[in-house]
Amino acid sequence: MKQRHIFSFPAVLAVLLTASTLCLSACGDKEPEPTVKDPNTTPTQISYNHRSINSIDGKRQYRMETPLLERYELAEEPFTEFRKGIKIETYDTSLRVQSDLVADYARLNEVTELWEARGNVVAHNYTGEKGGRTLFTERLYWDQKAKKIYSDTTARVIDGGSVHVGRNFEADENFETWTFHNTSGRIEVDAATLRDSTANGPTATADSLSADTTRRANP
DSSP: OOOOOOOOHHHHHHHHHHHHHHHHHTTTTTTOOSSOOOTSSSSSSSEEEEEEEEEEEHHHHHHHHEEEEEEETTTSSEEEEEOEEEEEEEEEEEEEEEEEEEEEEEETTTTTTTEEEEEEEEEOOOOOOTTOOEEEEEEEEEEETTTTEEEEOOOEETTEEEEEEEEEEETTSSSEEEEEEEEEEEEEEOOHHHHHHHHTTTHHHHHHHHHHHHHHHOO
């Protein structure tokens, strides 16, 4: 025999009224507390071993990979942080690598589109008549809106057979044209040998190079 379920409007109404009374007595007039207490320190998105390809201007692309990506979309100025390091490669229209950058830490301000890279920053440009150039520094900025990169600390540039050392480095975003606003010195070296020697520790090599450059520039 089938059981019939009888719908009783008064009974349903009584249940709803009881539930409302319980909610009001438990909640009172307090607003619900936000789930994120500090949006500047609480990520809204976390991605491990993240890889992505993005378009810069509709023609060129850049590929980014990182062990850890954290987005802070609720911060006063939303940003993305890469606390475990980052690698970025840019490509031309034929998908050939034009430049790349690696760093121990990076951060992207999503409002200003300004990247900041810190710790063992190494950037390469693979185009040009001299076979490209390499930059070593401890802090580098990439302004996507202005399409330029710059550093506010000591930087070293290997360009062909020359090594340039200085502060306030600035270049276009592809590292094709560059300049120092404060130059410490310049020496001629075997650039291929220097690149090989920096494979296991660019910072130590760069420090010894800086001292040598200073002596030669100021005998």
